[in-house]
Amino acid sequence: MTQTDVLVVGAGPTGLTLACDLARRGVAVRIVDRAPEFPGGSRGKGLSPRSLEVFDDLAVIDQVLASGITHLPHRKYRGAEVVAEIDPEAGRVPTPDIPYPTGLMIPQWRVEQILRERLADFDVAVELGAELRGFRQHADGVTATVGQAQIQARYLVGCDGGRSTVRKALGLSLRGQTPDVQLMAVGDVEVDGLGRDAWHQWFTGDGGIMLCPLPGTNAFQVQASHELDRDGTPLEPTLERFQRTFDRVAGIPGVRLRGLGWRSSYRVNVRMVDQLRVGRVFLAGDAAHVHPIAGGLGMNSGIQDAYNLGWKLGLVLAGKASSSLLDTYEEERLPIASWLLDITSERLDAVLDAIKETGGGVDAVAIPELSQLMLNYRWSRLSRHPASRSGGPRAGDRAPDAPLRDPVTGAPVRLFDLFRGPHFTLLGLGERCAAMFGEVETDIVKPHLVGPGSLLDDGGHVARAYGPDALILVRPDGHIGLVADAAETGSVAGYLRSL
Incomplete structure (x- = not known):
């Protein structure tokens, strides 16, 4: 049996952020993932301004910025005709207090690669093909079975996604709803006949398709209505079906999709757990909350779950704080998760209304709250502010730069x-x-x-x-x-x- 301070289950952006934060504090951490190899799909493709600040603190901001793009215009079409073009973040420039005012378009696989490289600076590597089979808690920690081996950890954190093994083992459920919204087919393709200078979007009464260039690659992420079987059943996304959707909805001769890589189907879920901690086990990211992709907050909120939990685990493990500090993780992040479900559901409705009109598109999602710079923990027991002071930020607020x-x-x-x-x-x-x-x-x-x-x-x-x-x-x-x-x-x- 091997020992560690923290066992992180799941090596997506949430788990990697947590592992990096713990490792730089001198915490012994292991991070395992059941996948046999690192994923290569774009999946989540945007970082919020607040997540960029987290990556500034983790000393990876230069690599992240060099791998992404800002101010990508949204170009809306009717067939070959451009009917509207907009930069949802036009006019947002760095200021003394906000150095990263806009989101960054970057494929999720690249975010994960950068974080793995940072983790390697601390001699920690992701253990692939390492499936969590179960665990039991006791007074001193958690004994986890990973593959055929047992790992003794003082704490375990489930960052293992919407189908979380850790969450299920804790007996917790994702409570909420699955709205009656059509499935979306998603994939990474190469495209002949379209420029890489915009996010191309078509919406008609017969469906929709969007093609977004992925910086640092030759690929575009395609998001499209599903092709349907004769009985109306959505068909699995394939290159041929993506092309069929494009030809039907956009109808531009000479635009060809090729080289389909990663592909998936996405269904809207609005669900979350009602607790983030059970004894020495925690949940973070999609393991704890899943929601509409409107605004791209999934990857970002998981990153910030990890960022909230990391310093608290670090202090407790170093003997600088009592274990009750760990209760504030749930106290602070559970209300944020609830807000997240509300705001992303509201923004999804805004997009669905917008695309019914000529020139409407996913830029309808854009509101200042999605930067996540305004999120705060004013209600937390860790936030102490004098009643006599009225100016400046309050305890619990994000600390501005200057x-x-x-x-x-x-x-x-x-x-x-x-x-x-x-x-x-x-x-x-x-x-x-x-x-x-x-x-x-x-x-x-x-x-x-x-x-x-x-x-x-x-x-x-x-x-x-x-x-x-x-x-x-x-x-x-x-x-x-x-x-x-x-x-x-x-x-x-x-x-x-x-x-």
Whole structure:
């Protein structure tokens, strides 16, 4: 029997994000997947601005940005005629507080590849062909049977998708509904006769088809109405059937689909579990919540589930926090999952209405909330905000970025540079905060003064983002845990003791 701190089941974006976050904290982690080889299909193809911030923290943002594309226009047709073209994110440019204002189009297989490469930096590799056959919990941990071997882990996290073995073993159900919405056929194809400068979309009373170029490849992701059998039964997607749909719906001579790779059928489900933790076992991502693809939040929400859980497991395993901290994972992420189901269902309805009109398309899904930058944990027991302070972000909110300048060298520094890593960050805004820093446990918290003689607020952006004269404690996942007056000298130490 082998031992580890955390066993992660499932090596998609959720499991890989969690494994990377744990590994950089020095946690012993194993990540297993029953698949015999790494998947190559595009599947989820977009990262939200908030997920890009997570990947900034995990030190993979450069690779991610180099592998994707932003501001891809949506081009809508009637036959060969272009009837509308729109960039749903037009006008969104980086600002001091939001460095990644737009989503990134990138195939899911590439996201997973980048995360596996990052995980290898910590000498951790995905174990393929390793199927979880069962597990049992006991006082000290979880004993899992993976293949023919047994693994003793202190915690187990199920990131194994909508058909989760872990969820079923826990006796939890995905509760909700399967709306009466037509199946969608999806696949990766190469296309002759169409440019790669837009997401091409056709919608008619006889069906729909969309072809989206996948950056870094020669392929397009095709999303189409299913071809039907004589009795109305949807047929399995094939290259021939995708071509038939294109010819019927778009009808443009000379456009040929070829080289079908990954393919699948997608049915809308709106379901979630009613708990994310049972003892020493957790659920994250699609194992815990499945929903309409409108807005592309599935992969992104799983990434953020993992990001929320990782730092909490890390602190508990290091003996820096009590196990009750792990209860806040469910407390914080379960309401987000519920919101996720509501907003994606609402956006799906908006798209279905939009495509009935000439020039309508999936850009109807676009609303600011889908950036996920506004999601917060204000209700959490980990969020503490003084009633007397009205300006600036509140505890539980995402911590904004801002430019700073080193007072000695003059070199530029970003707040995100200070946040990056597996620690809390204490911002002291104003000279009154200086006396506070001696009381901070520096193995958990990295303190930074912003003011004369310390880091300089370059252009006053920090003051505009956070307000003046305050202590701001930023959690390892980039959310604000504590806002306190500079005179409240024991507030930070008290917060950390409460963990």
